[in-house]
Amino acid sequence: MENFLKIGDHAPDFSLPATKQEQITLADYRGKLNIVVAFYGMDFTPG
Numbered sequence: 001m002e003n004f005l006k007i008g009d010h011a012p013d014f015s016l017p018a019t020k021q022e023q024i025t026l027a028d029y030r031g032k033l034n035i036v037v038a039f040y041g042m043d044f045t046p047g
Helices: none
Strands: 015-017 023-025
Touching: none
Parallel strands: none
Antiparallel strands: 015 023
16 A cells, blocks of 8 residues: 655755765755755656
8 A cells, every 4th residue: 555645734854965075865854945846756857
């Protein structure tokens, strides 16, 4: 069974590489700013 987020659920924490070999995590900003996470699967690929 897959776990899907429902409206009002908190996104699970994740980390992403940033500049200067740092890692940014969602937890670093939770409760401080409004966060928008967008995924464009084919945005940086040809075709």
